[in-house]
Amino acid sequence: xxxxxxxxxxxxxxxxxxxxxxxxxxxxxxxxxxxxxxxxxxxxxxxxxxxxxxxxxxxxxxxxxxxxxxxxxxxxxxxxxxxxxxxxxxxxxxxxxxxxxxxxxxxxxxxxxxxxxxxxxxxxxxxxxxxxxxxxxxxxxxxxxxxxxxx
Amino acid sequence: xxxxxxxxxxxxxxxxxxxxxxxxxxxxxxxxxxxxxxxxxxxxxxxxxxxxxxxxxxxxxxxxxxxxxxxxxxxxxxxxxxxxxxxxxxxxxxxxxxxxxxxxxxxxxxxxxxxxxxxxxxxxxxxxxxxxxxxxxxxxxxxxxxxxxxxxxxxxxxxxxxxxxxxxxxxxxxxxxxxxxxxxxxxxxxxxxxxxxxxxxxxxxxxxxxxxxxxxxxxxxxxxxxxxxxxxxxxxxxxxxxxxxxxxxxxxxxxxxxxxxxxx
Amino acid sequence: xxxxxxxxxxxxxxxxxxxxxxxxxxxxxxxxxxxxxxxxxxxxxxxxxxxxxxxxxxxxxxxxxxxxxxxxxxxxxxxxxxxxxxxxxxxxxxxxxxxxxxxxxxxxxxxxxxxxxx
Numbered sequence: 001x002x003x004x005x006x007x008x009x010x011x012x013x014x015x016x017x018x019x020x021x022x023x024x025x026x027x028x029x030x031x032x033x034x035x036x037x038x039x040x041x042x043x044x045x046x047x048x049x050x051x052x053x054x055x056x057x058x059x060x061x062x063x064x065x066x067x068x069x070x071x072x073x074x075x076x077x078x079x080x081x082x083x084x085x086x087x088x089x090x091x092x093x094x095x096x097x098x099x100x101x102x103x104x105x106x107x108x109x110x111x112x113x114x115x116x117x118x119x120x121x122x123x124x125x126x127x128x129x130x131x132x133x134x135x136x137x138x139x140x141x142x143x144x145x146x147x148x149x150x151x
Numbered sequence: 152x153x154x155x156x157x158x159x160x161x162x163x164x165x166x167x168x169x170x171x172x173x174x175x176x177x178x179x180x181x182x183x184x185x186x187x188x189x190x191x192x193x194x195x196x197x198x199x200x201x202x203x204x205x206x207x208x209x210x211x212x213x214x215x216x217x218x219x220x221x222x223x224x225x226x227x228x229x230x231x232x233x234x235x236x237x238x239x240x241x242x243x244x245x246x247x248x249x250x251x252x253x254x255x256x257x258x259x260x261x262x263x264x265x266x267x268x269x270x271x272x273x274x275x276x277x278x279x280x281x282x283x284x285x286x287x288x289x290x291x292x293x294x295x296x297x298x299x300x301x302x303x304x305x306x307x308x309x310x311x312x313x314x315x316x317x318x319x320x321x322x323x324x325x326x327x328x329x330x331x332x333x334x335x336x337x338x339x340x341x342x343x344x345x346x347x348x349x350x351x352x353x354x355x356x357x358x359x360x361x362x363x364x365x366x367x368x369x370x371x372x373x374x375x376x377x378x379x380x381x382x383x384x385x386x387x388x389x390x391x392x393x394x395x396x397x398x399x400x401x402x403x404x405x406x407x408x409x410x411x412x413x414x415x
Numbered sequence: 416x417x418x419x420x421x422x423x424x425x426x427x428x429x430x431x432x433x434x435x436x437x438x439x440x441x442x443x444x445x446x447x448x449x450x451x452x453x454x455x456x457x458x459x460x461x462x463x464x465x466x467x468x469x470x471x472x473x474x475x476x477x478x479x480x481x482x483x484x485x486x487x488x489x490x491x492x493x494x495x496x497x498x499x500x501x502x503x504x505x506x507x508x509x510x511x512x513x514x515x516x517x518x519x520x521x522x523x524x525x526x527x528x529x530x531x532x533x
Contacts, residue, residue, distance in 0.1 A: 008335065009282040011295075016265040016276065017444050022298035029291035030282075042474075042505040049476045053444055057259050063164045063268075118513060119477035125512045239451065239485045246455040256448055258478075302445075 007034065007073040015060035015067055015085075017053065024048045027071060027080075034073050040149050043126050044078060050119035051082045051142050058091035059084025059140050077147045086137040095120065095140065096132060155181040155214075157188045162201060164264050169197045174206030177214035185214065189221045198230025199271065201263050205236030215250050222254065231255070231271075235263045269303070275343035276303075281335040284328045284353060293317040296340060296349070303342055309414050312392045313347060319385040320407050324353035327405070331356070345413055346394075352406045364400055420446045422453050430532055432495070433464035435525070438472040442479035454486055463495025466528045470501035475509060487519055496520060498528040 001007050009030060013019040028045035032038060048069065055067045062085065071080040087095075094117075124130060129145035158172040169192060175181075192200055202218070222232035233255045237245065245251055257263040268274040278299065282288045297314035301307065317338075324336045334354040341348040390396050395410040420440035427433040434457050442450060457465060465486065475483070483499070490497040500522045502510070510516055522528040 007283045007285070007288075009288065010280070012279040014265070014276045014278070015261065017262055018265070018302045019278070019299065021441065021443060021445060022295045022302060025298065026291050026295035029294065030288060033287040033291060039505065043508075045474070046476060046509060049443065053476070053478070057261060060261060061164070063264065118480060122477055122509060122513055239482070242448070242451060243455045243458075243485075243489060246452045247459050251448075251452050258444065258448070 001034075001073060001075060006079075008070065009073075010068065010070045012066050012068040015056045015065040017056055019067075020049055020052045020056070023052060023069065027069070030071070031073070031078065036078070037149050040078075040146070044080075044146060047123050047126055047144055047146075048080070048082075050123045051144075053119060054095070055082055055084035055140070055142075058095070059087040059138075061086050061138075075148075077145060079143070079145050081141055081143040083141045084139065086139040089138060092134055092138045092140060096134075155184060157184070159188065159192065162260065162264065164260070165267075168199055168201065168264070168267070169195070170201045170203055170260075172203050172206070174208075176209035176211075177207055177218075178209060178211050179213040181214050182217045185217045185221070189224075192221075193224070198225055198228045199267065200225060200230070200232045201260065202232060202234045203236050203260065204234055204241070205238065207237065207241055210241055210244050210248070212248050215245065215248055219250070219253055233257060233263050233266075235260050269344070273344050275341050278340040278342070280338040280340070282338075284325050284333065284336050286322070286325050289318060289321045289325065292321055292338065296338075299340065299342065300347060304344070305347075305413055309411075313349075313411060316389050316392050316409055316411060317349060319389050320349065320351045320409060323385055323407070324351050324405070327356065328353040329356040347411050347413070349409045349411075350406060352404055355400065355403065355405045420450060422450065424457075427464075427466060427529055427532075430464065430529070432462055433466060433529075433532060434462040435466045435468060437468040437470070440472070441474040442472060442482070443474065443476045444478040447478050447482045451482055451485070455489075458489060458493060458495075463490060463493045464532055465490060465495075465497045466525060466532075467497065467499045468501050468525055469499055469503065469506060472503070472506060475506050477513075480510065480513065480515060484515065484518055496532070498522060498531060500525045500528040 011023055011026065013023060024045045027048045028041040031041040031044055036044075052067055052069065059065075060067070065085040068083045069080060071078065123144070127144045128147055129143075131143040133141040133143070135141070155173070155175040155177060160170055160172060162168040162170045171188070200221075218232065225232050235257045236259070237256060242251075242256065255266070257266065269276070280292065280295075282292060293314045296317045297310045300310040300313045305313070321336065321338070328336070332354040337352045339350040389409060393409045393411045397408040399406045399408075420438065420442055423437040423439065425435040425437070427435050436454070436457070454465065483497070486497040498520045501524060502521055507521070510519065510521070520528075520531070522531065
């Protein structure tokens with residue numbers, strides 16, 4: 001592994017919450033065996049959890065929709081992206097709003113009786129870089145970069 | 152306060168399934184209304200009904216009792232009435248009424264439909280994984296597959312056997328794979344209520360293929376402590392733990408296909 | 416099917432309306448419903464104070480956090496409390512960054528949480 005040839009791993013799974021726990025743990029454990037700190041792995045696990053959960057609930061308009069996660073391990077950082085297969089327009093707009101730096105909304109998420117919006121807010125707070133791309137049919141890609149903590 | 156409203160509509164993701172969008176108070180006065188609406192569902196011969204209750208503002212034991220009766224009729228016809236979208240406050244009240252022991256609850260419509268696919272339609276689900284041909288990736292991979300099996304209702308014992316199969320197959324793919332062509336290993340998983348199928352594909356090392364062919368055809372039926380070779384025991388173990396094992400060699404790659412039936 | 420989570424219960428000496436609940440495993444979207452039901456049952460049985468021991472709770476996501484906030488609110492509405500103790504560093508960080516530390520009663524250990532009971 002080096003900056004020119006990172007380790008790349010990918011998982012594609014059905015839009016079903018049953019898969020989120022195995023996939024997030026897989027990402028965390030893979031980071032640990034590649035010498036990222038346990039704290040880094042844990043935070044990455046949380047990010048993967050929340051983004052995948054969102055992709056399943058809000059980014060899966062068809063019955064056989066899937067979610068794909070791709071991780072690139074560089075010596076000094078982790079880059080990952082999660083692709084869904086398209087959600088409703090209002091779901092995408094909500095996602096865009098959460099991605100904007102708006103700490104004022106956090107109190108709303110905490111007061112919401114079902115805590116909606118909290119998940120993506122946590123992702124935003126834990127990530128150094130986060131980008132959202134919306135393509136045709138509202139297919140969404142969320143890209144996250146996290147620098148290795150002991151680099 | 153506006154009264155209860157029930158809208159019968161097709162489920163967006165599965166238009167052949169019926170949903171009840173229930174809004175307002177599920178109070179005792181709504182029993183007759185629920186009964187009439189349910190009669191129209193019965194006429195359609197639809198046996199599976201999803202009650203979307205995110206708009207429910209109040210629940211009474213009388214109305215829930217009526218819904219339980221509806222459910223019972225559907226169950227007798229081989230179907231079910233499941234509930235989605237209930238707020239935490241309403242869910243707490245339903246729990247106190249014992250409704251959570253009767254109905255299946257799902258947070259989201261998507262989850263209810265996935266459960267329908269899996270439990271009622273018995274559909275299979277596919278997972279695809281690609282990882283670098285390095286040994287350190289194998290433990291997380293095998294644990295992920297084991298957890299998937301466990302999550303889908305396979306027993307601890309079965310999940311452990313699956314983990315062992317994945318471990319051995321992936322270790323072989325790493326150890327016998329090409330050192331010149333550093334192509335990721337691919338793992339395809341197809342899982343349903345009856346079985347799990349695994350396919351591992353890796354880039355082959357032409358120099359090692361003949362050895363591999365020899366090992367795969369000379370697999371002992373049981374691991375033999377007297378075996379001088381380190382390799383071969385893994386394949387023997389896979390063969391013992393699974394119900395079928397096929398290995399295909401080509402100039403470009405090796406693919407190992409394993410099927411394991413679920414043991415109840 | 417759910418991620419693995421177990422709840423273990425103990426009485427709290429000197430507090431008949433209090434239950435100690437040990438959370439073991441991961442609290443996520445697949446098992447919050449089960450946990451909700453179990454804690455609600457305790458509330459319904461008259462245990463208006465819950466002391467949650469998080470020593471063996473490895474992981475919480477936003478859905479799990481939502482349910483903890485709900486328990487806190489529900490307990491207050493019954494004039495009780497939902498106190499959390501022994502939170503591991505990772506779980507605490509998630510609670511802290513989202514600003515929920517002011518909304519949850521968090522203590523360093525069980526003794527401190529019990530001492531804070533009315």
